[in-house]
Amino acid sequence: MKIIAFVGSPRKDGNTSKIINSLCVGLEENNHEVEIYNLSDLDIKGCRACGACQSNKVDYCSINDKMTTLLPKIADADCIVLGTPVYMLQVTGITKNFLDRLFPFFVQSDHSVKHLPGKKYITVTCSGAPAEAFKNVTEYLNTLFSDHFKMENCGNIIAGGLLTTDDIISHAEILKQAEDMGQKLS
Ligand SMILES: Cc1cc2nc3c(=O)[nH]c(=O)nc-3n(C[C@H](O)[C@H](O)[C@H](O)COP(=O)(O)O)c2cc1C
Numbered sequence: 001m002k003i004i005a006f007v008g009s010p011r012k013d014g015n016t017s018k019i020i021n022s023l024c025v026g027l028e029e030n031n032h033e034v035e036i037y038n039l040s041d042l043d044i045k046g047c048r049a050c051g052a053c054q055s056n057k058v059d060y061c062s063i064n065d066k067m068t069t070l071l072p073k074i075a076d077a078d079c080i081v082l083g084t085p086v087y088m089l090q091v092t093g094i095t096k097n098f099l100d101r102l103f104p105f106f107v108q109s110d111h112s113v114k115h116l117p118g119k120k121y122i123t124v125t126c127s128g129a130p131a132e133a134f135k136n137v138t139e140y141l142n143t144l145f146s147d148h149f150k151m152e153n154c155g156n157i158i159a160g161g162l163l164t165t166d167d168i169i170s171h172a173e174i175l176k177q178a179e180d181m182g183q184k185l186s
Contacts, residue, residue, distance in 0.1 A: 001078035001120075001185070003027055003034045004070075008084035008095030010040040015126040015168040016083040019157055022175040023081060023122065026182020035073070039094045042066040046097050053104035060104040067101045074102070075115040079154065079185065082141065083124030086134045091141070099144065106148075117150035122181065124157045126168070131160030155181045 005024060009016040017038070024034045045063050052062035060071040074080060084095040091099070105116050123141045127134045138156045145151045159174045161167065168174060 001032045002076065003032050003079045003081060003185075004073055004077040005034060005036045005081035006083070006095075006098060007036065007038045007040075008082065008092045008098065009038075009126075010092070010094065011085075011165050012038050012040065014085070014165045015159065015162040016085050016124055018168045019124045019126070019159060019174060019178045020081060020083045022178040023124070023157070023182045026179035027185060028182075029179075030183050030185060032079075032182075032185065037070070039098050042070075044094065044097045044101060047100040047103055054106075054108050061101065063101075067098075071101075071104060075105075077119065079120035079122070080145075080151070081122045081124070083126070084137070086125060086127035086129075086137050089134070089136075091137060102149075113149050119149075119151050120154045120185070121145045121151045122155045122157070122185075124178070125159070126162050127160045128163050129160055131158045133160060134158070154185055157181070 005020050007017045007020050024036060027034050044067055045065050050062050052058045061067055084091040105113055107114055123138055125137045138158055142153060146153050157178055
């Protein structure tokens with residue numbers, strides 16, 4: 001399978017990144033083709049609500065930034081991995097910009113979704129507070145991906161108690177959970 005993974009933390013070597021790396025090790029051991037993007041490198045602009053994606057004026061989006069190449073890649077992938085730290089009780093701003101820019105996959109005229117239904121997805125969330133405290137963030141992502149995009153949930157990794165970039169190293173069970181999830185994805 002073709003898998004495209006997004007890290008929504010500005011810390012490139014932080015906890016979210018380390019969990020996604022372990023997941024991707026498992027995916028590659030399982031012979032999947034994986035591409036990882038750090039959203040913080042991509043300067044993804046916020047949606048301007050211009051409406052062009054809902055007309056026939058553009059293929060995907062009128063904003064000319066990295067999403068111009070990512071949107072067709074997402075449409076072509078079999079599985080999407082999205083990891084985000086919890087910032088102020090929700091996904092990070094760069095993650096939210098990215099999610100807003102998936103609007104071209106909605107077809108407002110008939111409330112359908114194109115390209116995404118049937119694809120698999122995995123989410124990763126990291127928080128400073130214990131994992132139970134921010135299940136709402138995972139629920140939000142599941143509502144978006146499962147209920148709205150009609151994608152198949154292949155796993156949610158929820159990691160808490162993580163403050164410094166290396167805190168996840170002392171939670172070997174979570175890194176193993178991530179690698180196992182990658183090895184088992186089919
Ligand atoms: C601006 C900011 C806001 C944060 N807000 C929360 C929060 O609301 N709840 C929480 O538990 N942790 C919060 N944190 C802590 C991060 O979620 C946590 O350290 C996470 O593991 C960081 O992931 P990373 O290492 O991948 O960057 C916040 C951190 C920052 C920098």
